[in-house]
Amino acid sequence: MLESYVTKTRDKAAALRLMRKALKRHGKAEVIVTDGLRPYPTAMRELGNEYRREMGRHANNRVENSHLPFRRGERAMQRFRQMKSLQKFASVHASLHNHFNQERHLVDRQAYKLRRSAALAEWQNLMA
Numbered sequence: 001m002l003e004s005y006v007t008k009t010r011d012k013a014a015a016l017r018l019m020r021k022a023l024k025r026h027g028k029a030e031v032i033v034t035d036g037l038r039p040y041p042t043a044m045r046e047l048g049n050e051y052r053r054e055m056g057r058h059a060n061n062r063v064e065n066s067h068l069p070f071r072r073g074e075r076a077m078q079r080f081r082q083m084k085s086l087q088k089f090a091s092v093h094a095s096l097h098n099h100f101n102q103e104r105h106l107v108d109r110q111a112y113k114l115r116r117s118a119a120l121a122e123w124q125n126l127m128a
Helices: 012-026 039-047 061-066 068-076 083-100 109-127
Strands: none
Touching: 012 039, 083 109
16 A cells, blocks of 8 residues: 545545545556546546556455554544544554564564564664
């Protein structure tokens, strides 16, 4: 997951804002995976990269599952009071989750511990 954007609506204008922000920040992508929401193809057609869109039954699972931890946090806090605070939380959470999520189930213990300590050392260097 590259970016998290929070919007009140899920229409073509919101999809255009999302795509423009993501493409401006991260550059052109080979493939853009979206869910089946209808505004995405119209927004991508307008931006001229409809052929890069990928949508399938299981293609979006990784993206949807990455939302679960902050959904859990949202539920514990009984919803966010303001959209601004949700956006701040979502953007920070995405970068931290990508950095520290080492996919423990895919590697052995030694490799996991090495990756985890390297991620922590890098994080401490950034904070210093």
